[in-house]
Amino acid sequence: MKQTKLDVVKSHFLGAEQLSWEELFDGFDELYAITFSSGLQFMNKLLQKFSFAEVIFGCEEVLGDGLEAIIALENSILKQITKKKALLFMSDMVKRGRLNLYISRDTKSHEKIYLLKSNGGRTRVITGSANMSGNAFNGYQRENITYYDDKEAFEWYFNRFIGFRDQCSGEVSKDALSKMSAGEVDFLDKHPDEISVMREAKTAVVQIEKDNPDVDTIEIVTNVKGMEAELKQMLPKPKKNVIVLMAKDVLTFSKKAKEYFIIQEEKKKVFPKLHIDYDNEVVDFNGEVLDLHPEKEKVKNDAKVITSYLDSLSDAYGDTKQAQMDYFAFLNWYFASAFMPYLKWQANRTGDEQTRFPVYGILYGPSNGAKSTFIKMLEKAMCGKTISLNVSSDFTTTNISKLKQGCEGLPINIDDLDKEQFSNHMRMIKADEWGTPEHFINYPAVAITSNKIPALEAPISKRVIAFYIDMSIDREFGLKRSKQISNQIKKLGNSLYCEYLNRMFPEINEIVRRMQTEEEYQADIFLASSHVLSQIFEENGCSASYIREVTISDYMGDKIVGRNAIKKLKQAWENEPGQFVIDRRRNKITYSIPKYGNSYDLKYIADELPVTLGAKRTSTCLTMELDKAEDFLGIQFKKKLFGR
Known part of the structure; x- marks a missing residue:
């Protein structure tokens, strides 16, 4: 390349000042x-x-x-x-x-x-x-x-x-x-x-x-x-x-x-656009600027609608308390997801870990767990509108890329994702750098519900937030409640979310400032977001045990990712201890599936276990490091329980 001389200004340093x-x-x-x-x-x-x-x-x-x-x-x-x-x-x-x-x-x-x-x-x-x-x-x-x-x-x-x-x-x-x-x-x-x-x-x-x-x-x-x-x-x-x-x-x-x-x-x-102007702290939805100083009564109404829905889950079957905790944590991610692309881009500039800002969220578990209804409620709470959910066939690399280009801010919701569809296209999650090199800071996250995903592999669980909802609603009870829930969601606006956005801007600015100036700083958008949400709910008389401050460890820690595997192994130890072989000398424990058991269950358990357990799987057996397994599972394995 031909070199040319530059116009260089020669200056004399007189000092530095602090000016607005x-x-x-x-x-x-x-x-x-x-x-x-x-x-x-x-x-x-x-x-x-x-x-x-x-x-x-x-x-x-x-x-x-x-x-x-x-x-x-x-x-x-x-x-x-x-x-x-x-x-x-x-x-x-x-x-x-x-x-x-x-x-x-x-x-x-x-x-x-x-x-x-x-x-x-x-x-x-x-x-x-x-x-x-x-x-x-x-x-x-x-x-x-x-x-x-x-x-x-x-x-x-x-x-x-x-x-x-x-x-x-x-x-x-x-x-x-x-x-x-x-x-x-x-x-x-x-x-x-x-x-x-x-x-x-x-x-x-x-x-x-x-x-x-x-x-x-x-x-x-x-x-x-x-x-x-x-x-x-x-x-x-x-x-x-x-x-x-x-x-x-x-x-x-x-x-x-x-x-x-x-x-x-x-x-x-067709495409919803929730656009955030970070320079001026202005947010608009499809061209209409949102009022980030909403009326207090409208914020209170939204808070009561959301907590009323979550409270109602206590009448379902299964681990309802854990489901309420998980749904609040998912709400926290869903609301904060609009900031994730911007923070990922900032992390890319500062050399911070981008996986701290996940843009994929998954709710999975048995059918009739209210997952789809919950997603519809969250979407309404963000934009004040009812928007149709995307179907399983929309989950392809090409389709998601097009939706990310067309939509902004409001998550793309894939409802009832099929297991095969997920398996065929999950590579987009494993290698997700979409939009960061191009400085796209307003693209939407992807929220997924599924009754058919049995477990998440480690390469996926590191890049998504995922909750296994071990709860279901009786069909008859669900029919009785459906109209009431539908009416509640109709009353829901986006005033609480507008108040949330207003309070989050200083939090986002502080996170970015610390990422840029503190080498050891570990950003936690989940803590900042849940702190703001907890304050809003408390101020509006909507306190509940599931409304709390959460951290990134509550989403991506080994015990969170492996919670379903922990539950299955604990149940197996309680109900069929004879399927376990303990070798303390070699520091090994082996679990064998029952004679007529499903080998796929063993694979799903192994997929969710952390690498620190050194888990090795065959078609019928799962072997782990004994001391690490005891610590992770919270079980003290003792041979005397087997009577041999």
Whole structure:
């Protein structure tokens, strides 16, 4: 690769200060900025400090041809500015001629520059690593931020800004923004030729140089997700690392893009999207911003509906107390699952263990254990809507990937998963890195119910949270209660979940901060989440023994994963001690299945045992380390019980 000389700013270190973002930007009238990975809510607050501003947006570290990302970014930004009420100030600034917005088409520029100027002539240059986002300027992540107050610095950076603006960016159409503000939100979908780069190509040949990414550091980071891949197919291919865009290409693109956006609108009607804006701590469901400060009475109603349902399980057959404990623990994961992709991505950056943030949850066990009804209730509690559950055949690598691309936040619920379907496609769980390299931080988790999965193998149990529900509801009793339960769920809203989200943001920020700054820190989202939930339920008069603080060990500890195996071995020791052979000299214990027993039961037991037991299985026998087995099973094996 040909080397070129760099423009390097020579500085003199004067000192370091601790400033809030307000103090850093206060006292100026004009702003000129280049930013990437923008947080529009923060940008909206920042712009209110200035009488005039020019902002160039870009996609940081966009790879490939780049043109598709430019188009997707402009479309996405304008939709957000004109659709969200909280951002209408920006739209109004554009209309009044106080704000000019530009979209970068130079994918090789990674500058973050903020040039400030007052009417009295005072200037400031702010530069470094910080994008125009709440995370960057509120101290949620480490940044290098430097400022210069001398005029020479301002003039040098301002000339760079003007050159970049005029040569490497296109101004967002004020006409398009005006129409979208007036209600035509899909204006650019119907008129993609009005996107700045396409508009310019109508009258002039536009050339966009393809970036040459460093093959050692390739990482796609974009906030407009899957749109680029689709748009890329509609655009001309680069020739010798240059894209040449002409009028005929605009016509071809315009036709194909219209068809694409029509399809996307149809998908929006089907796929639920619970989107979390981490920069600004805003959550919306299918485009509607959630009120994270809900009415107390509505929160209390939701708390009572949930606890009333869990209390009612005590009338079922089986280990109902354990089932209530497990259902609350599953609720805790289900609610926290919306944060898991973001935390997995943060863990990937800091080198922490990503399996601490599982995105698969399983409820399995005998039929009529209320698993499906419970999942429906949790879904309603998160979004306030009733959404159909997915069926067993949807559990394939391809289908789950498509659902993850189309949905956000709200878990994908696979109901009554078949054993064979699970076995055929469980590899997606074993090697789950979906979305992390691409910086997808809002994709949905997957929640599974099944009556047919007998046990979970160790490679799976390390990557999922799973609870065996050893409980069933009598059919006659279930019929009597079904209407009552259905009516309860109808009364359920998502106010408790909104309150939960509001309280969880500080917890998430603290987890991320400690992951970034404390080498020995072990993040526990389960503890943070259950602490918040316990507080909410207690404040609303809904205390119960199953509502408690839980930790990651309550989900992924050996005794949790092997609980079903422990139960079966204890029952075998109690009912058929003659099937055990104890050899203390060799420190071995062997369990043989009865003559007419099921060899598969032995396999399922072995699958759930921790490796520390040194379990070895044949078709009829299971041998373990005696001392480790006694400790794990909580049994003191004694030969005298056999009478021999």
